Amino acid sequence: MRTPFRILTLVATLNVAGVSNAASTQVLYEMAVYGVNSTPLSSSNTTTSFTAQPIATGNQNIGASGNGSGNSNAYASATPGILKASISSSADNVAATFSNRASTADSRALANFIDEITINPLNTGLIGNTVTVSGNLLLSGIMLAGAVDNNVGIQDSYGQVFINVSGTGVPTNWGCTSFTYTGCVRNGLYGGVAVNQQNLPPSVIPFSFSAVLGTSTSIQYTLELQGRSNAFARGCDDVTLPCGALSVASMSADFGHSLLWGGITIADSLSNPIDFTVTSTSQFDYKQAAVVPVPAAAWLFGSGLVGLIGVARRKSR
Known part of the structure; x- marks a missing residue:
């Protein structure tokens, strides 16, 4: 069984003066690259963290002449109301005499925030009533995946990438073929069968949950x-299969600009809107939409799908 040869996890808690540790952010990345016989050839990793904004970046590369190569990249960042993540990977292999060869590059990035919020009605007589909290998460990004085959004897060459957005009140019935991810892109040959699937995630993801006015509610x-x-x-x-034929695959997903909190409204059991304010452990104002951050992690696409296909064409000449 193939398992990542290096897993790095970074967890940081917001240290806001005068508040508890109920508000926290988490980022995680996993990367693995395998060559022939599932043996990792080499790796390199870097990690950096900042107060109140944990951030994890990493880069791994392997390569061996005539034995296939691959690389894997991941990035994640989290603050209350703002989540960012980007991944990319690529792999290539050359048909050799009487020898099956495989190269696989995996990437995973996760960003998460947890907070405690209290919804306070302007009409204090409503404190203790249960209300419906509704809002949206705003998602911005791109997903690409593909493979290039230069010989009919090459099979199981593919790129695939999945995105999952989850949390308090977020729907879970997205579905992506047999997967339950929010979106996915899969292209190439899988089990010798051509796969071309593109289920992009929505740019606006609704959520809805119940809360008691004046009482703390956990969100994640x-x-x-x-x-x-x-x-x-x-x-x-x-003779039947020419040697030297190149097989390449790649995938990229850039949501470094980003998953944003879109603000909330509340209503009573009769769907009447209620005026309110929100306090939170992190001091983020969840009534308002998050400020759009500066784009990040664009570096992941420097060796992305287009560049990889260009390399494949040059090598096949």
């Missing part, structure tokens, strides 16, 4: 990306 939201690039080359003999 997560942005997660998972992806794989797999390049497989079957053994060749230069």
